[in-house]
Amino acid sequence: MILNCWEFKKCGSESKKGLGICPAFTETKAHRLNRGKNGGRICWAVTGTHCNGEKQGTYAQKVLLCSDCDFRRKVKDEEGMTFRFIYFKS
Numbered sequence: 001m002i003l004n005c006w007e008f009k010k011c012g013s014e015s016k017k018g019l020g021i022c023p024a025f026t027e028t029k030a031h032r033l034n035r036g037k038n039g040g041r042i043c044w045a046v047t048g049t050h051c052n053g054e055k056q057g058t059y060a061q062k063v064l065l066c067s068d069c070d071f072r073r074k075v076k077d078e079e080g081m082t083f084r085f086i087y088f089k090s
């Protein structure tokens, strides 16, 4: 089953800690990349996601967090040769 990060992590689109809606849920420029809804399957490249209930930084700042993430491994396995690692916002 193709899941977005908020479905896999079961965090919901809106953080419980008052952070508002996670940008992975609203990043329309990443829509359909890796077959996800908005940034839902390329969240590692979305700035300010709410992973682990905390507001994260830029891709460069969360690269270590994401490199050990079970969701990113799952997307990579599912997408195979068509896996997209980054996207461009312009």
Ligand code: SF4
Pocket: 005, 009, 042, 043, 044, 045, 049, 051, 062, 065, 066, 069, 070, 071, 072
């Ligand atoms: S830790 Fe990184 S790869 Fe994992 S769900 Fe959060 S943004 Fe996505």
